[in-house]
Every structure is written in structure tokens, then in C-alpha cells.
Amino acid sequence: MIDKPPITFEVVARDGEARAGIMTTRRGTIETPVFMPVGTAGTVKGTRFEALEDELDVRIILGNTYHLWLRPGVDVIRECGGLHRFIGWQRALLTDSGGFQVWSLGALRKITEEGTQFRSHVDGSLQFLSPEVSMEVQAALGSDIVMAFDECAPGDAPPDISRQSMELTARWAKRSRATFDNLQSQALDAGRTQATEAVSGAPALFGIVQGGVHLDLRRESLLRTREIGFDGYAVGGLSVGEEKSVMWKVVSELMPELPANHPRYLMGVGTPEDLVEAVSHGIDMFDCVLPTRNGRTGQAFTSRGKVNVKNAQWALDTRPLDESCECAVCQRHSRAYLRHLYTAREMLASVLLTHHNLAFFLDTMRRVRQSIRSGDFTKFRQEFTEGLSAYEQEKALSSS
């Protein structure tokens, strides 16, 4: 059943390799390059959906197959009308397949050709996730962008391990594609069957390029992924312990070979400087836990570098986190107050820092898009990157 394409993607401006585009999903339009906040368990931790929509204008967030599958479970979400209705979010959702948890929960799982057996981190029970199960779960969630089920090998994996992992990922990609198509042909997708508002069309399916730090494996993975054919292409298995220079080598070598008319997604990346660097290589989509996790644990990202809110030096500092930030937190609260909240273990500390960090990341991407459109990306990138090291330079100066 082909109604309309799962997504459309149009590059509207280029500046070097960097590109600005417009992606249309069945749940709204997304300008790229885009940062997608991570909402693993059906919540972008520490935020209200009103803030995401109204204050931050977030167009798309992530959900996680593995985590939602374990809790609350597929039955609950299906009964409650799919993930969008369940959590109260009508904009786009991208769901990670659970493949990353194959890596991040390394000690709790066993991989076979068929799939991955997990020891649930929730209750210790044995659970089995495969390409088929992952596609079924993502269909039940009603995801708008479904990720293929992959295996993410460690960053320092030697060639033979990386090859095995890459080949397994390729076979799983084929099975993901087949199961996904089958489910769609039966319209078994909560995104269509449960939507209350006018949502039509199929979700998109993205493939994932693996291959670790080995360029030949990466190229082969890319070819095999392209061959299967996906709506978008992700690069996975980076920022998992390898040297940063290696990551950029892989990204810069791979980007020219990815289809230009499809969105490119660098999974799990990154810091503000990483985002801008990746954009310069032609990446369109990002997700990362840093703004939310580090916000929760007391670290703010600012235009002048990181601010560790816990530090005693802010105890009497009445300045906002970032004087050039227009977010609600910076408009209203001082560093001294935020430090107090954090030190007193008040939950508002995490909430406010998360909000600011997301605002900074989202605003950075807005400026990235704007600079690409106006042909000033290189200049923007240079100024932005210089700004990020301001605090470190001050520190170096005062200690020398």
C-alpha cells in the first residue's frame, strides 16, 4: 500500500559540503541540519512537552525500542494508542531499534545470527530482540522514522570482529527491511491505525552503516546498505570509544558516497563542536544524550564553553549561565541560584539545566541552518568554535 512517500527530503542550500534541507515526515516538517533530543523511555528527561514544543520548537524527538519494549511494554503502548498518544506528542518520533543497547548493555546480552538475547536490566528476565521483533515493536510504537536493527561493535574492535559485526548488521538490515515492508503492507503500524488527527502515510525506515574504524569495512557496509535501499542513511558505531580524529576520518570518507538526496544521520553525536564539524561534512541529523544527561548531572553547555554548575566559584555569581542565550532559564536565573539548587539536590536544577542545554543545542542548529542558507557557514563555524574555547583559554591564561 503505497500512499505517499514516507518522507521527502530536499536540499535547499549548500555551503561547501554542508547542506540545509527540508525533511517532511508524516508528522510535520523538519528543517535540517537538525538536533533530535533523546527521549529514551517516552520522555525527554527533565522536560515538559510544552517546553519542547512552544519554547524550544523541537520538531522531532527519539524514543527507544529496547527501553519501551521492556517497560511499559508493547501491550500497554498499543492499548494506549501508540507512543504519540501515550506520551502526548503529536510531532515526529524517531525510534532507535535497540541495536545500540546490544553494545551499551554488553555484559547483559548474547548475540546470535537470529538476534540478541538480553538479560533485562529492569527485572533480570531473559528477553530476545531481533530485526523482526524490533520492527514489530517500532510499528506498535507508531514511530515516524524507524531504525534498522543493527549491531554496534566497540570502538576499538579489531578488523575481524568489526567485519563479523558489519556483516551481521547487513544481514539484519535486509531482514529489517523485509519485516518493515511486510508490516506496512498490512498497515500494522500504530502511527496510522491509532492516529487521532490527520496523519497519513508510512513511516520511514533508515539503514545504518557500521564497520567500526576500518574504512574498507565502512565502504562495504555503505554499499550493502545502499543496495537494500532506505529512506535515510545513518552512520552508527561512532563515538563509542574511538579517537575523535578516527571518527572524522570515517565521516569525511563516507559522506561523499552516501546518496545525496536522502537524509544522513550521525547517530549519538555529539558535543556542540562535534555537531558543527559533522555538518561541515554533510550530516543532516543528530541525536545525543549530552544536553539532557549532562544537564541532569550539573553541566551546562554555553557559547563560551562548558560550565560546571557545581563549582564553588559560582556561589555568588549573579550572571546567567550564558549571557548570549535567550532561553527562559538564562532570562530568569543566576548561576548562583542554579548552583544552590544543584547542591541542595533540588530536582529543579536538573530541569532548568536540561532546558538551557537543549535551548543551546537547538539554537546552535538554527544558526547553522541560517548560516548555510546565507553562505556564511564557514565564518559561523570558526566564530562559534572559537567562542566555545573562551573559558578554557581564560583558565589557561590565569594559571600560567
Added chain:
RNA sequence: UGGGUCGUAGCUCAAACGGGCAGAGCACCGCACUGUGAAUCCGGACCGUGAGGGUUCAACUCCCUUCGGCCCAC
């Protein structure tokens, strides 16, 4: 007023028996976190033992005096 008992890091407590160079947790200070465990990890500073004296090569530990807390008698 007697008798007993205790006093060690900011806090709670360790440092057998009959002396061997005082250490944990929390707090504090700082670091890390890249397809999320509000998880967690890592590092640092801080005490010379209530005070004074004595015995000893050596005292938180034994002796004397003193101060303070608690308990029991009166």
C-alpha cells in the same frame, strides 16, 4: 558530692589481646559522561587523637591532673 563511662576529620564511627608511625562512609572540592540507569565512574583536600604532664626507643592505647558529655548512686 562520690562511682562508672566516653571524648579521634565538618558529621557518624574504625584503629584485637597487654603500646608499633591514625582510616572509612557521608559531607566538601574537582573531573568525566556522545543511538540515557536523575545511574555511575574517577581524582583531591581535611584529623596527629579534648587540654596539660608523665612512663617508654615508641602512646589514640598505660599512669596522673584537668575540662566537657552521658549514666548510676547520694
